[in-house]
Amino acid sequence: MENEKKVCVTGAAGFLASWLVKRLLEEGYHVVGTVRESEETSHLWKLPGASERLELKSADLVTEGAFDDIVQGCHGVFHVAAAVSVIYKKDPQTEIVDPCLLGTLNVLNACKRSTTVKRVVCTSSVGAVRVRDGFKPNDVLDESMWYPLGKTLGEQAALEFGKDNGLDVITISPSLIVGELLSSSATTSTADIVRMLKGDKRWFDHGGYVHLDDVAQAHLLAYTNPNASGRYVCSAINMSAIELASFMSKRYPKLPIASTDEIEVVFPANFKGFSSRKLQDDLGLQFKSLEQMFDDCIASLDRKGLLT
Ligand SMILES: NC(=O)c1ccc[n+]([C@@H]2O[C@H](COP(=O)([O-])OP(=O)(O)OC[C@H]3O[C@@H](n4cnc5c(N)ncnc54)[C@H](OP(=O)(O)O)[C@@H]3O)[C@@H](O)[C@H]2O)c1
Incomplete structure (x- = not known):
């Protein structure tokens, strides 16, 4: 069917979505990306296949009905x-x-x-998995908790909506995504890594790390595998902030990365780690290494002059 190769990606100019658009174009898809009016999109137009198979449309998430005309004609949606x-x-x-x-x-x-959409893959976050653990007596809660709350409620609502409405909805929950930045400026999530690389001493303990390309691949596998269903955690490496600081200061000695003695860990990850067994066993994803994540990330930040 013609429209099986036509898909929508929301937030297309963002860090993860830009890479997903790149991968989808490489796979021959026609991509309808949604962006906000003021967003920089030049990096998307430079992608191979973009001039022939990329369309960008303006839509804000909270404008009711904004996506109705956009998804009509698409076979799949990556939200x-x-x-x-x-x-x-x-x-x-x-x-x-x-x-x-x-x-x-x-x-x-x-x-x-719509009369055409057959499957929706929604990006959630391990923040929505971590919430289940509750909080320990010594945890200090601050304004950062609104984001995991939003992701938790969003994922729960997505899966329930799918069940209640007979729509095929799958969620992917990545840990901290690390990889090549396509846009010219750091987005919110990469800005966190840039701070670490520039010597900031406050490190959030993400607990798990995953290569950007693996997260895009997980979305593709979830979309194309007819047996895919439900939630998938997508995290390659379990590591504490102290272990990560040790790895990074040894591998990138020219960067002013804080030493293990210097860093102040924010929100220690009080659990053993994340398991992506379902994604690996059922969908066959093979993860890239920690070295590749940070080598690719740092090389792209360096090329864009974001580390000076
Ligand atoms: N990066 C990570 O480590 C990580 C880990 C786990 C899960 N995730 C999930 O992965 C997805 C992508 O994250 P990312 O790191 O790529 O972040 P990002 O670069 O900030 O991308 C998010 C995109 O969503 C857009 N957006 C925000 N509010 C919007 C609204 N009201 N209407 C329309 N668009 C809106 C942003 O536009 P503006 O630039 O205009 O705000 C941006 O293009 C998110 O769902 C995130 O929760 C990310």
Whole structure:
């Protein structure tokens, strides 16, 4: 069927979505990407195949009905966009949680109303898996908790929506994504890595790390494998912030990375790690190494002059 090769990617100009668009174009898909009006998109137009098979349309997650016309004609939708931020100006509910929860429902309602969409792959986060652990007595909670809340509610709503409406919805929950930045400026998530590389001493303990290309591959496998269903954790390496600092300061001695003695760990990961067994066993994903993640990431940041 012709439209099996036509898919929509929300938040197409973002860090992960740009790479997913790149991979989809390489695989011969026609991609309809959604962006916000003010977003920089030049990096997307430089991708091989973009001039022939990429369309960009403007849509905000919280504008009701904004995705209806966009997804019509697409066979699949990758819902990647989210307010990836722990910082808000006035109201965390409208700035962070609503785009995750109401935005997801807005996209899914558009898919349900369409006559063409057969499967939706939503990007969640291990933040939505970590929440299950609850909090320990000594944990200090701060404004960063709005983002995992949004992701948790968004993923839960997506899976329930799928069940209630007979829509095939799959979620992918990556840990910290590390890899090549395609856009010219650092997005929120890469900005965190840039801070670490520039010597910031406050390190969030992400607990797990995964290569950008592996996350894109997980989305592709979830989309194309007829047996894929439910949630998939996508995390290659379990590591504490101290272990990561030790690895990074040894491998990249020219960068001013804080030493293991200097770093202050924010939110220690009080669990053994993440398991991606389901993704590996059922969908056959093979993860790239920690070395490759950071080599690719640092080389791209360096090329763009973001480490000076
Ligand atoms: N990066 C990670 O380590 C990581 C780990 C786990 C899960 N994830 C998930 O992966 C997805 C992509 O994250 P990312 O790291 O690639 O972040 P990103 O670069 O900030 O991409 C997010 C995209 O969503 C867009 N967006 C935000 N609010 C929107 C709204 N109201 N309407 C329309 N678009 C909106 C952003 O546009 P603006 O630039 O205009 O804000 C941006 O293009 C997210 O769902 C995130 O939760 C990321």
